[in-house]
Amino acid sequence: GAGVSQSPSNKVTEKGKDVELRCDPISGHTALYWYRQSLGQGLEFLIYFQGNSAPDKSGLPSDRFSAERTGGSVSTLTIQRTQQEDSAVYLCASSREDRVEEPQHFGDGTRLSIL
Amino acid sequence: GNSVTQMEGPVTLSEEAFLTINCTYTATGYPSLFWYVQYPGEGLQLLLKATKADDKGSNKGFEATYRKETTSFHLEKGSVQVSDSAVYFCALSSNQGGKLIFGQGTELSVKP
Numbered sequence: 001g002a003g004v005s006q007s008p009s010n011k012v013t014e015k016g017k018d019v020e021l022r023c024d025p026i027s028g029h030t031a032l033y034w035y036r037q038s039l040g041q042g043l044e045f046l047i048y049f050q051g052n053s054a055p056d057k058s059g060l061p062s063d064r065f066s067a068e069r070t071g072g073s074v075s076t077l078t079i080q081r082t083q084q085e086d087s088a089v090y091l092c093a094s095s096r097e098d099r100v101e102e103p104q105h106f107g108d109g110t111r112l113s114i115l
Numbered sequence: 116g117n118s119v120t121q122m123e124g125p126v127t128l129s130e131e132a133f134l135t136i137n138c139t140y141t142a143t144g145y146p147s148l149f150w151y152v153q154y155p156g157e158g159l160q161l162l163l164k165a166t167k168a169d170d171k172g173s174n175k176g177f178e179a180t181y182r183k184e185t186t187s188f189h190l191e192k193g194s195v196q197v198s199d200s201a202v203y204f205c206a207l208s209s210n211q212g213g214k215l216i217f218g219q220g221t222e223l224s225v226k227p
Contacts (some may be wrong), residue, residue, distance in 0.1 A: 033214060043204065056212050091159065098213040101147045101166040106159040107217035 002026065004107035006092050012113045015084060021077045021110045025094030032075050033095075034067060038088035046090075049075065050098040052099060079112075087114045117142045117209050121218035124202075128195055128225050134220045136190040138179075146207040148172075148181050148188040149215070152200045152224035162190075162203070184202045 005024040034046040045059040069075040093104035122137040150162040163172030168183035203220040
């Protein structure tokens with residue numbers, strides 16, 4: 001596919017469990033971003049990766065959240081010991097590079113529900 | 116810090132009406148400005164962008180002009196259609212790696 005691919009599309013889990021969310025960016029895009037969309041907080045930046053540089057983790061809400069990007073392509077967002085307030089849609093986006101004027105292309109998101 | 120403020124929704128219009136969705140921003144440096152749209156059941160899509168002052172972005176009949184003097188990027192369309200019903204997000208891209216800061220979104224509902 002030509003677009004950003006995220007999996008799973010839906011995830012339901014119990015409070016306290018760990019979850020992994022996957023993002024496959026557009027081929028050739030060097031910048032990859034994670035955002036969270038929730039009713040109370042709107043769209044929030046979480047973390048971004050650019051090439052081999054250290055990721056910008058400034059938006060991660062707690063140390064239960066982490067992300068990695070292997071081989072400059074696929075990224076995984078991990079939430080440990082999930083809490084109910086983690087329920088949200090997690091969006092991944094990629095762009096050709098991390099320049100201010102570059103538009104980001106979004107995946108359809110993973111809807112995470114914590115019981 | 117950087118921020119984006121949009122007019123609150125929902126906005127309900129009749130088909131062929133004129134649309135304005137207000138967006139103002141606060142930013143340091145020279146941000147780029149974007150409008151993204153989220154149609155029901157779909158992901159976020161770029162609608163238009165402007166990268167410097169006085170630039171006008173346009174797409175699908177929508178327009179927005181980057182006004183540095185008023186720090187605004189209002190979205191307009193002369194004649195809306197039912198198919199324009201969606202949530203519209205104004206966003207800026209800071210000089211910090213291109214990460215986007217979004218407004219809270221404005222839901223538009225167009226009635227036949």
